[in-house]
Amino acid sequence: xxxxxxxxxxxxxxxxxxxxxxxxxxxxxxxxxxxxxxxxxxxxxxxxxxxxxxxxxxxxxxxxxxxxxxxxxxxxxxxxxxxxxxxxxxxxxxxxxxxxxxxxxxxxxxxxxxxxxxxxxxxxxxxxxxxxxxxxxxxxxxxxxxxxxxxxxxxxxxxxxxxxxxxxxxxxxxxxxxxxxxxxxxxxxxxxxxxxxxxxxxxxxxxxxxxxxxxxxxxxxxxxxxxxxxxxxxxxxxxxxxxxxxxxxxxxxxxxxxxxxxxxxxxxxxxxxxxxxxxxxxxxxxxxxxxxxxxxxxxxxxxxxxxxxxxxxxxxxxxxxxxxxxxxxxxxxxxxxxxxxxxxxxxxxxxxxxxxxxxxxxxxxxxxxxxxxxxxxxxxxxxxxxxxxxxxxxxxxxxxxxxxxxxxxxxxxxxxxxxxxxxxxxxxxxxxxxxxxxxxxx
Amino acid sequence: xxxxxxxxxxxxxxxxxxxxxxxxxxxxxxxxxxxxxxxxxxxxxxxxxxxxxxxxxxxxxxxxxxxxxxxxxxxxxxxxxxxxxxxxxxxxxxxxxxxxxxxxxxxxxxxxxxxxxxxxxxxxxxxxxxxxxxxxxxxxxxxxxxxx
Numbered sequence: 009x010x011x012x013x014x015x016x017x018x019x020x021x022x023x024x025x026x027x028x029x030x031x032x033x034x035x036x037x038x039x040x041x042x043x044x045x046x047x048x049x050x051x052x053x054x055x056x057x058x059x060x061x062x063x064x065x066x067x068x069x070x071x072x073x074x075x076x077x078x079x080x081x082x083x084x085x086x087x088x089x090x091x092x093x094x095x096x097x098x099x100x101x102x103x104x105x106x107x108x109x110x111x112x113x114x115x116x117x118x119x120x121x122x123x124x125x126x127x128x129x130x131x132x133x134x135x136x137x138x139x140x141x142x143x144x145x146x147x148x149x150x151x152x153x154x155x156x157x158x159x160x161x162x163x164x165x166x167x168x169x170x171x172x173x174x175x176x177x178x179x180x181x182x183x184x185x186x187x188x189x190x191x192x193x194x195x196x197x198x199x200x201x202x203x204x205x206x207x208x209x210x211x212x213x214x215x216x217x218x219x220x221x222x223x224x225x226x227x228x229x230x231x232x233x234x235x236x237x238x239x240x241x242x243x244x245x246x247x248x249x250x251x252x253x254x255x256x257x258x259x260x261x262x263x264x265x266x267x268x269x270x271x272x273x274x275x276x277x278x279x280x281x282x283x284x285x286x287x288x289x290x291x292x293x294x295x296x297x298x299x300x301x302x303x304x305x306x307x308x309x310x311x312x313x314x315x316x317x318x319x320x321x322x323x324x325x326x327x328x329x330x331x332x333x334x335x336x337x338x339x340x341x342x343x344x345x346x347x348x349x350x351x352x353x354x355x356x357x358x359x360x361x362x363x364x365x366x367x368x369x370x371x372x373x374x375x376x377x378x379x380x381x382x383x384x385x386x387x388x389x390x391x392x393x394x395x396x397x398x399x400x401x402x403x404x405x406x407x408x409x410x411x412x413x414x415x416x417x418x419x420x421x422x423x424x425x426x427x428x429x430x431x432x433x434x435x436x437x438x439x440x441x442x443x444x445x446x447x448x449x450x
Numbered sequence: 451x452x453x454x455x456x457x458x459x460x461x462x463x464x465x466x467x468x469x470x471x472x473x474x475x476x477x478x479x480x481x482x483x484x485x486x487x488x489x490x491x492x493x494x495x496x497x498x499x500x501x502x503x504x505x506x507x508x509x510x511x512x513x514x515x516x517x518x519x520x521x522x523x524x525x526x527x528x529x530x531x532x533x534x535x536x537x538x539x540x541x542x543x544x545x546x547x548x549x550x551x552x553x554x555x556x557x558x559x560x561x562x563x564x565x566x567x568x569x570x571x572x573x574x575x576x577x578x579x580x581x582x583x584x585x586x587x588x589x590x591x592x593x594x595x596x597x598x
Contacts, residue, residue, distance in 0.1 A: 071510065232494050236510050254510065298490055336490070 028113025028266030030105035034076035051243035072234035076259025076366030096135030101262035102216035126180030130191030130215030132370030193373025193423030193431035197287030214374035216262035247394035248331035248360035259366025263374035286317025303344030313432030331360035
């Protein structure tokens with residue numbers, strides 16, 4: 009496979025490629041089931057069961073009672089030698105996704121210089137479950153002497169990236185990016201940056217989230233950010249771009265992408281799935297939880313991402329939208345897409361992975377990134393489920409409740425987070441010479 | 451002398467505290483977003499305060515009914531099962547003391563909450579003031595039709 013790149017010429021920037029994928033999601037553990045169910049439009053949203061160990065905590069106190077849960081996750085699936093009790097669920101999900109991605113890429117740490125292999129992961133909330141349990145011990149039960157010794161190492165936001173490095177022996181840069189809902193998109197972008205800058209040859213990147221916990225879930229309910237109208241019909245609750253959407257559905261999951269320099273991938277004869285062509289991260293410097301309504305800041309972010317990738321708007325065939333299914337957010341994003349792509353916005357395939365799995369917060373960008381890479385590989389764009397009645401405020405011809413098949417040269421991943429922050433990542437066909445064709449001046 | 455209901459006074463006082471202005475600067479006809487400048491997060495904060503204080507639930511699907519200060523009052527009075535007329539404009543006998551939603555004692559450094567009940571003006575006075583303000587100075591007033 010690597011031979012395709014021989015004699016390609018000297019790139020302006022070092023080229024970075026994706027050589028491995030791993031997924032833990034509400035619609036499947038493993039890339040294959042995830043992708044199969046995504047293409048089938050199978051919703052992973054289900055009714056919230058009563059809180060485990062807290063039978064007296066009434067579910068009725070929660071406005072939203074649906075979530076994208078990974079119901080079939082077995083902690084025994086984490087790599088051998090890792091003690092499951094020492095790591096929060098979010099880190100366990102990340103470990104399993106990373107195990108798959110590393111195996112998929114054929115990366116052998118024993119054949120690498122371990123200090124050239126980094127881990128850069130996104131996490132929005134971190135180890136919420138143990139956090140909530142231990143808070144209760146101190147605040148409600150006055151038992152500070154009974155706080156679990158693993159409370160601090162488990163709640164620390166970089167526990168996932170830490171245990172991944174330990175498990176796989178990756179001794180390069182080890183970072184956690186926390187920017188709420190855009191965390192793992194920034195993580196991918198910064199992994200790209202680290203390899204470009206020569207700080208590592210390989211970076212295991214992506215993100216994880218498992219904050220379907222009594223307090224965190226109540227917090228998102230209190231923000232009135234979650235869907236409440238479909239508590240009895242969970243699979244209909246996440247409906248980005250649809251007129252009847254009424255908020256996002258919280259999800260949990262993890263995804264890992266193995267990023268490495270093209271040279272390194274070619275040298276070790278790794279499978280090359282896609283190029284990570286460019287990235288932009290910006291702040292709207294505007295509001296903690298709402299985007300600027302004219303979409304101008306999102307538009308600038310997308311434009312900067314395309315520019316970094318050296319990809320023009322005419323080369324983008326697919327956008328994996330942030331599209332959380334909130335009344336405000338979806339139209340703003342579509343406005344921004346129209347600003348950047350003008351008439352071409354009518355011909356680009358656009359979908360919302362969150363329609364299938366809910367909003368996995370710190371894992372959302374990574375799961376969207378996997379959808380981008382799979383779309384590039386297969387030429388298939390998964391459906392946006394529940395797109396029954398297009399809302400004129402956020403209508404695009406390229407949004408569909410059906411699978412769309414088309415050749416995809418480049419794909420754009422959008423991710424926007426609380427804290428007024430935006431990310432855009434561009435993935436391209438590894439064979440497409442995007443370099444040299446700079447976007448036109450606007 | 452006619453006056454507003456207790457609920458109306460409490461809501462107006464709470465809003466004034468949130469906005470850090472005198473209670474008589476918050477009028478029943480003020481639109482929460484356009485006139486008082488509450489963004490979506492501030493709206494949610496206000497709803498939370500109201501839910502806590504009156505011990506009621508305001509589901510998301512009811513939010514479209516709430517555009518003005520008077521709408522908030524009407525909504526709360528309806529939820530509390532107030533008599534016949536649930537409009538904030540309904541004039542009721544003034545209570546002896548109308549406690550603000552957040553007790554004055556909570557923030558002793560700010561004089562407004564403590565004085566707020568005494569400063570509360572009737573709808574009529576407020577309307578007169580508004581008319582006077584409108585005739586003298588209209589620059590900062592939004593004149594568009596009220597959002598339904």
